[in-house]
Amino acid sequence: MKPNKPAFPGAASGSSEVSSPAGGRASRQAHRALRQHAVLFEALGMRTTRELENAFLLEDDDLSFSLEYGLRWRLLSRIYNLRATMEVASPGPHAGAPYRLTLKTRGLVGASRDLAAAGPADKEGQRVADRVTASGLVDELAGKVDLESLSIAWVPESGAWRVALEPYPGSYIHVLLPPIRYAVRLKEPEAVAVRAFLADLSGILRRGKS
Amino acid sequence: MAGGELKRTLGFWGTIATGVGLVVASSTLVTLGNGFGLGGPAFIIPALAACVISILIALSYAELANMIPGAGMVGDYTAPALGRLAAIFAVLGGYVVLAFAAGAAESLVAGVSINGLVPAAPPLLVAGAIIIVFFVVNMLGVELFGKTQVVLTSVLMATIAVLGVVGLLGLGGGTPVSGLTFNPGGWGQLSQLVTLGIWLYIGIEFVCPMSEEIRNPERTIARAMIIGLVVIFVADMLFGLAMVRYTDLEALATSTTPHVVGAEGIAGNPGLVWVSAMTLLAAASSIDTLIAAIPRMLYGLAREGMLPRIFAYVNPRFRTPWVGICAVTLLIAAPLALAITIDTIITLILIAAVTWLVSYIIAQVDVIVLRRKYPDARRPFKTPFYPVPQVLGIAACVYMIFSVHPDPAMRNTIWLFAGLSALVILVYAVVWLKFVKKMTLFTPVPLDEELKIIREHSDPTESGPVDARIT
Numbered sequence: 001m002k003p004n005k006p007a008f009p010g011a012a013s014g015s016s017e018v019s020s021p022a023g024g025r026a027s028r029q030a031h032r033a034l035r036q037h038a039v040l041f042e043a044l045g046m047r048t049t050r051e052l053e054n055a056f057l058l059e060d061d062d063l064s065f066s067l068e069y070g071l072r073w074r075l076l077s078r079i080y081n082l083r084a085t086m087e088v089a090s091p092g093p094h095a096g097a098p099y100r101l102t103l104k105t106r107g108l109v110g111a112s113r114d115l116a117a118a119g120p121a122d123k124e125g126q127r128v129a130d131r132v133t134a135s136g137l138v139d140e141l142a143g144k145v146d147l148e149s150l151s152i153a154w155v156p157e158s159g160a161w162r163v164a165l166e167p168y169p170g171s172y173i174h175v176l177l178p179p180i181r182y183a184v185r186l187k188e189p190e191a192v193a194v195r196a197f198l199a200d201l202s203g204i205l206r207r208g209k210s
Numbered sequence: 211m212a213g214g215e216l217k218r219t220l221g222f223w224g225t226i227a228t229g230v231g232l233v234v235a236s237s238t239l240v241t242l243g244n245g246f247g248l249g250g251p252a253f254i255i256p257a258l259a260a261c262v263i264s265i266l267i268a269l270s271y272a273e274l275a276n277m278i279p280g281a282g283m284v285g286d287y288t289a290p291a292l293g294r295l296a297a298i299f300a301v302l303g304g305y306v307v308l309a310f311a312a313g314a315a316e317s318l319v320a321g322v323s324i325n326g327l328v329p330a331a332p333p334l335l336v337a338g339a340i341i342i343v344f345f346v347v348n349m350l351g352v353e354l355f356g357k358t359q360v361v362l363t364s365v366l367m368a369t370i371a372v373l374g375v376v377g378l379l380g381l382g383g384g385t386p387v388s389g390l391t392f393n394p395g396g397w398g399q400l401s402q403l404v405t406l407g408i409w410l411y412i413g414i415e416f417v418c419p420m421s422e423e424i425r426n427p428e429r430t431i432a433r434a435m436i437i438g439l440v441v442i443f444v445a446d447m448l449f450g451l452a453m454v455r456y457t458d459l460e461a462l463a464t465s466t467t468p469h470v471v472g473a474e475g476i477a478g479n480p481g482l483v484w485v486s487a488m489t490l491l492a493a494a495s496s497i498d499t500l501i502a503a504i505p506r507m508l509y510g511l512a513r514e515g516m517l518p519r520i521f522a523y524v525n526p527r528f529r530t531p532w533v534g535i536c537a538v539t540l541l542i543a544a545p546l547a548l549a550i551t552i553d554t555i556i557t558l559i560l561i562a563a564v565t566w567l568v569s570y571i572i573a574q575v576d577v578i579v580l581r582r583k584y585p586d587a588r589r590p591f592k593t594p595f596y597p598v599p600q601v602l603g604i605a606a607c608v609y610m611i612f613s614v615h616p617d618p619a620m621r622n623t624i625w626l627f628a629g630l631s632a633l634v635i636l637v638y639a640v641v642w643l644k645f646v647k648k649m650t651l652f653t654p655v656p657l658d659e660e661l662k663i664i665r666e667h668s669d670p671t672e673s674g675p676v677d678a679r680i681t
Contacts, residue, residue, distance in 0.1 A: 070352065076499040079506065105527040113526075147523040148351075168524050168531075169513065175503045180305070184510035198559055 012023035028070060030080045032173030033172040037082060038067055040191045054207070057113050063199045065163075069172065081148060082186065084194055087160045088202045101127030103138065103150040113138050117151065125154060137186035137200050145169070151204070161205050167194060237315045237559050238446075239370070239489070241409040243468025244556055246450045247459050248616065249403050252393035254447050256400055260407030261443045263610075265436050266603035267570050269413060270577045271433035276591040277420035277580065278661065279427070282574050287303055290660045291579040295651040296572055298639040301633075304569030307631045311562035313500050314545035315555050320493030322466040323486040333466070337546055340490075343540045344498045346348045351530045369484065371445035373476055377452025382477035384456035394459060395616075405558075409563050410446055411439055415573075428590030434572070452476050466555060476494040482554055500542060505534025560614050564628035567607045574600045574607075584657050 003167065005108030013028050031053065038056035050057040055068035055127040065086035073081040099119035106112045114133045132152070134137065146168035155164045186194075212444040245253045268622060284304065285297035321337030376382045393400060414435050417424075424430050431532065453472030462468040472483035505521075509531040514520035523534045548554050577593065579598050594597050615621045643649045 072502075074495065074499045074502060076496060077503040079503055094281075105529070107527065142526070148529050168509070168529065170651055173503045173506050175499060178445070180503070180507060181506045182510060184506060184513070187513075 014094040027078070027174060029181055030078075030172045030174065033080070034067065034069055034082075035109065036183065036184050037170055037191070040088070040186060040188060041067065043188070044191060044195055046195070049204070056082070063195065063202065065198055069168075070166065077173065077175040080172040081166050082169075082172075084163075084165045084198060086157065086163050086198055086202065087155075088163065088205045089158075089160045091206050094156065094159055095121040095124040095154060097121035098156055099154045101125055101129045103147065113142055115150075123153065128152075128154075132201065132204055135200070135204055137197055139195040141193055145190045152201075162200060163198065163205075165194065165198070222550040237312055237319065238410055239469035239485075240315070240319055240467065241406050241557055242446050242450050243462050243465065243472055244452060244649045245403055245406045246472075247462025247464070247468055248395055248406075248455050248652040249400050249407040250390070250392060250394040250459055251451060251454050252395075252400055253403060253407070253450065255445065256403040257407040257410060257447060257450075258611075259404050259606075260411060261439050261607040263408065263603060264406070264439050265573065266599040266606070268435035268439065269432060269599045270574045270603060271418050272591050273589060273593045274433060274573065274580075275431055276590045276656075281577055283519070284576075286660065287576045287580075289573055289655040290657040291576040291583070291654060292572070293652040293654050294649055295636075295639050296642055298643070299635055300569045300572040300640070302635045303632055306635070307565040307628075308562045309500060309504070310541050311545075313496060313542040313556040315495040317542065318545070318555055318558075319467055320490045323470050323489040326467060326470055327483065327486050329545050334546055338543065340494055340497055340544050341501075341539060341546075344494070344501045345535065347498075348535050349525075349528060349530055350503045351367060351528045363402060370449045372447065373481060373485070374448025374450070374452045375475055377455060377476035378431070378448065381434055382452075382456075382481060384476050384478060384481075386455050387458055389526055390392060390454060390459075402613040402616040404606075405560060405563055405614045408567070408610055409559055411442060412566055414439055414442075414565065454569060462587040466551060497542065501535060501538055504538045505531045508534035508653075510536065540616045555618060556615070557627070560620075560624045561631065562649060563626045564611050564614060564624060565631055567611050568632070571604050571607045574603045579654075580657070583654070586658060 033057050034054070034056065035051075038051075038058060042048060046058040046060045046063075048056050049059050049064075052068075054105075056064045057066050058064065065084050068083050068085065069080035070083045073167065097120035099117050099121045101115040101117050104114055104116045106114075115129035115138065117123075117129050119125060129152075134156040138150065148168045149164070150166070151163075151164050155162055167186065169184050169190060171184050173180060173182045173184075174179075178195065229569055231597060245257065249256065267436075278287055278290075285301040288297040288300045288624055308548055315339050317337040318333070320340055321333035323334040324336045373382070377384065380386075416437055417438075424434075439659070449472070451469070453475065456475030457468075457472045461471050467470045467486075467489065470482060470485050473483075473485035477484075508517055508521045509524070512515040512519055520533050521531070521537070523531065523533050545554070545558060580587070581596065614624050640651065
């Protein structure tokens with residue numbers, strides 16, 4: 001049984017042409033850069049089950065997530081941030097109101113990290129945040145991969161958490177003036193760390209209140 | 211894997227819009243105003259000459275872009291023609307100097323524009339404030355502007371042509387100046403304004419790296435670049451001719467923001483405010499682009515061992531590459547130590563133009579060399595009347611480098627700093643290739659190997675994971 005699924009809105013089905021998801025169109029060059037990262041995860045034993053214009057859906061027996069680019073617009077550039085997203089279904093009774101956990105770092109040199117909850121059900125969210133923080137997963141990941149952002153959003157309508165992890169490496173830059181196209185390569189140990197984090201995180205979230 | 215083909219999404223009009231959008235910048239408007247101030251209405255002639263030369267250059271780029279699709283920049287065309295040293299020089303000489311000089315010029319122009327609106331705000335302070343704001347914003351990892359920036363700035367810049375029409379039709383309320391002659395500076399001076407004119411069009415070839423997005427690229431790229439150049443020429447000339455109708459030429463020639471002075475002459479205070487706002491927004495967009503994007507590239511290069519490791523430092527609290535951001539900001543801010551005059555700004559722009567023209571020469575030489583070395587290579591688009599466009603284009607670029615400005619003192623300064631920049635880049639390229647990478651300097655990369663490198667970089671399923679690199 002696959003306990004989680006890629007959090008990917010608007011995926012088309014049944015088409016042999018690569019379709020554009022709700023997140024927006026990536027250039028072909030950016031898409032190829034994204035494919036490089038998907039190949040990296042395939043080398044770790046994952047399979048690409050679907051290729052969309054701005055995302056690759058990756059799965060193995062324990063985990064499935066989507067690898068996509070979030071686009072930051074500038075007048076003369078596009079910055080594509082690598083993002084791994086997944087949904088983790090809640091195993092039991094859950095909060096009826098949403099909350100969001102985001103990574104906070106304290107101290108100028110980044111001495112400590114934790115997750116902070118915000119939203120209507122922030123008390124419930126903070127309990128979940130404390131459980132994830134106490135597991136040491138976030139610190140372990142941050143020690144191996146430069147992180148840009150991490151958020152875990154509770155979506156009551158779906159009865160699931162939506163996880164979005166943005167590592168700093170893996171981004172693609174397209175500058176018009178001066179003309180630069182550059183892909184910041186995600187390294188294999190970093191891909192291993194990301195995969196392990198997502199797998200372990202989904203386990204912790206699924207364990208619910210126990 | 212359920213794979214598929216990405217659609218080519220850019221049609222003819224989209225390609226034109228991309229090309230035109232890329233070349234409109236505050237520094238372009240400064241050269242436009244300064245050119246008309248020096249040459250009077252007759253500046254339309256060197257501007258037209260520069261447009262024709264740009265078309266010749268565009269034809270070469272169209273042939274290269276279709277012959278080597280997927281290539282990112284001029285270095286990809288140069289490596290198989292002239293070797294790696296020329297390739298690095300073509301890229302860095304054009305792009306790095308441009309980023310440094312144009313970035314500084316943009317902030318200085320914005321500073322003076324705002325000073326015109328708010329005399330209590332010193333230009334250096336405004337220029338410095340713009341740089342500091344985006345320095346801080348990017349250090350903290352805050353998203354500012356975003357897509358709004360694109361829409362707002364594009365809309366504002368589109369008004370340049372509208373202002374021109376308003377002025378020529380006498381609808382702006384401005385008072386025409388008297389005693390305007392067609393060619394006040396004489397033909398000798400006019401002939402030396404072509405390099406100033408070329409700045410109006412530099413960047414149109416940026417369409418080429420997008421060749422794989424473009425539908426029917428063998429037809430679209432060349433046509434879109436040519437029509438784009440004509441559109442820029444018409445829009446700029448409408449505005450320029452309107453400016454000289456309502457503004458004293460001396461004011462245009464000596465003002466640090468001639469386009470703002472000209473807009474005020476055309477449409478009074480509304481014109482002044484509108485174009486000042488546009489200038490500020492355009493400068494902010496340029497600075498933000500450089501500070502947001504380039505440190506990320508420096509981060510990647512450091513991870514690959516091409517730069518000192520310090521550039522790979524990401525501040526763990528704000529999660530941004532502080533060292534890279536500081537380095538880029540310092541580069542952009544350094545020229546603020548200079549006294550801001552129109553000469554400073556034009557000097558910066560023309561230094562970038564000279565090194566860019568060398569890059570253009572290299573691209574046109576690439577066409578000739580590749581035609582001789584690979585006469586049977588696939589060329590979906592071939593330059594008509596080859597090698598006439600290339601020979602004329604090269605000769606024109608050489609002429610423009612040597613006649614870069616009518617003032618001998620300024621000309622010597624531009625040559626000096628452009629030459630120094632070129633020397634620094636050459637030394638870096640030699641050291642990097644010969645001693646660090648242990649590669650040959652002048653041996654061309656075989657074309658099929660270059661195509662393979664570009665394909666491997668683009669599609670790792672052909673040969674496994676590939677190192678990222680600057681494309």
